[in-house]
Amino acid sequence: MPFENPGRDEIKRILRETTTVAVVGLSGDPDKTSHMVSAAMQSKGYRIIPVNPKESEILGEKCYKSLADIPEPIDIVNVFRRPEHTPQVAEEAVAAGAKVLWLQLGIVSDEAASIAAAGGLTVIMDRCIKVEDSILLPEGKN
Numbered sequence: 001m002p003f004e005n006p007g008r009d010e011i012k013r014i015l016r017e018t019t020t021v022a023v024v025g026l027s028g029d030p031d032k033t034s035h036m037v038s039a040a041m042q043s044k045g046y047r048i049i050p051v052n053p054k055e056s057e058i059l060g061e062k063c064y065k066s067l068a069d070i071p072e073p074i075d076i077v078n079v080f081r082r083p084e085h086t087p088q089v090a091e092e093a094v095a096a097g098a099k100v101l102w103l104q105l106g107i108v109s110d111e112a113a114s115i116a117a118a119g120g121l122t123v124i125m126d127r128c129i130k131v132e133d134s135i136l137l138p139e140g141k142n
Contacts, residue, residue, distance in 0.1 A: 012137065018100075020074050023051060027052070027058075044137075053065040100124065
């Protein structure tokens, strides 16, 4: 059966209930899409936790080498990595107890989706979290 993203009502519920977003592949470069999207989400009240082994701090937040290193609960794992890297990220997201694996626009991996779904995570692929948030929660999270 082909993968289908949750419906808009479910995505809206997820975003409304989310406080913490771990961003795998978040760049420290303000010109990169991952940085722009995460900064916008942070400005709307989401707690952004950068995951990038090459950086120590991004967007004023401590950067972690992996999802396993994050010492607090994670609602969404938002992924800015090429599709071939996403199955490992899905495994880490399951192990970290995240609720949602979100693969950004242009990123699709049936293998990652299967791993995450089998681990009890909701999976969203090939969608931009910032765009969805802007459409579904234009008034903000509350």
